[in-house]
Amino acid sequence: MRVRHFRDRREAGRLLAPLLRKYAGRSDVVVLALPRGGVPVGYEVAAALHVPLDVFAVRKLGVPGHEEFAMGALASVDETVVDGALIDAFSLSRAAVQRVIERERAELIRRQRHYRDRRPSPHVEGQVVILVGDGLAVGASLFAAVDALRHMRPARIVVALPVAPADTFHMLRRYADEVVVYTAPDSFEAVSAWYGDFEQVGDDEVRRLLTSGQPAGGVLSFL
Numbered sequence: 731m732r733v734r735h736f737r738d739r740r741e742a743g744r745l746l747a748p749l750l751r752k753y754a755g756r757s758d759v760v761v762l763a764l765p766r767g768g769v770p771v772g773y774e775v776a777a778a779l780h781v782p783l784d785v786f787a788v789r790k791l792g793v794p795g796h797e798e799f800a801m802g803a804l805a806s807v808d809e810t811v812v813d814g815a816l817i818d819a820f821s822l823s824r825a826a827v828q829r830v831i832e833r834e835r836a837e838l839i840r841r842q843r844h845y846r847d848r849r850p851s852p853h854v855e856g857q858v859v860i861l862v863g864d865g866l867a868v869g870a871s872l873f874a875a876v877d878a879l880r881h882m883r884p885a886r887i888v889v890a891l892p893v894a895p896a897d898t899f900h901m902l903r904r905y906a907d908e909v910v911v912y913t914a915p916d917s918f919e920a921v922s923a924w925y926g927d928f929e930q931v932g933d934d935e936v937r938r939l940l941t942s943g944q945p946a947g948g949v950l951s952f953l
Contacts, residue, residue, distance in 0.1 A: 746774075775890065893921065
C-alpha cells in the first residue's frame with residue numbers, strides 16, 4: 731500500500747471511506763468511533779456511507795508511574811482486557827491494578843454521559859459494526875473494544891483505520907471479522923507522525939460531530 735501522510739483526521743476519514751463502499755446505504759450498518767480522535771474520522775466515513783454514527787468509548791489502563799505503558803484497556807460495556815505478563819513484569823498488586831480500573835471506569839462513565847446526553851446506547855445486535863479509530867500503534871484499546879462488542883452480538887465487526895503497523899494489522903485480522911486499513915507500513919513510529927494536524931480532539935467537538943449533519947462539502951462520491 732502507498733504511504734501517505736494525512737492533512738488531518740477529517741481527510742483521513744474521507745480517504746478511508748471508499749474502501750468501505752460495499753457498506754454504503756445499508757440499514758444494518760452503524761459506524762462506532764473510538765473517542766476522541768476516531769470521531770472526526772468516523773464522522774466522514776458515516777457521512778460518506780449514509781449510515782448512523784455513534785461512539786464506543788475505551789480507556790487505556792496505564793501502568794502506575796509508567797502511564798506510557800498500557801497494561802490493558804476498559805471498554806464501554808465494562809469489558810476489561812489486561813496484560814498479565816506486563817502486570818507481573820512491574821510487580822503490580824491486584825489492588826493497584828483495581829485502583830487504575832476504577833479511576834478509568836469513572837472517566838469512561840463521565841465521557842459516555844457527556845458525549846451521548848440522553849441518547850440511548852446504539853443497538854448493535856445483528857448489525858454490521860464498523861469500528862473506526864484515527865490509527866493504531868499498540869492496539870490494547872482496540873482489542874478491548876472488539877472483545878466488548880462481541881458480547882453485544884453484532885452480525886459482523888469491521889475495524890477501519892487510516893493507518894496501522896503491518897504486524898498489528900495482521901494481528902487484528904484474528905480478532906475482527908474484517909480489517910480495513912488505508913495504509914499499513916512495515917516501518918512505523920507513531921500515529922501522530924502520519925498527520926499534519928494531530929491536535930487533541932476536545933469533548934465539545936465530539937458532541938458537535940455526533941449531533942451535526944453531513945459535512946458542508948457534501949457526500950463523498952465513490953466514482
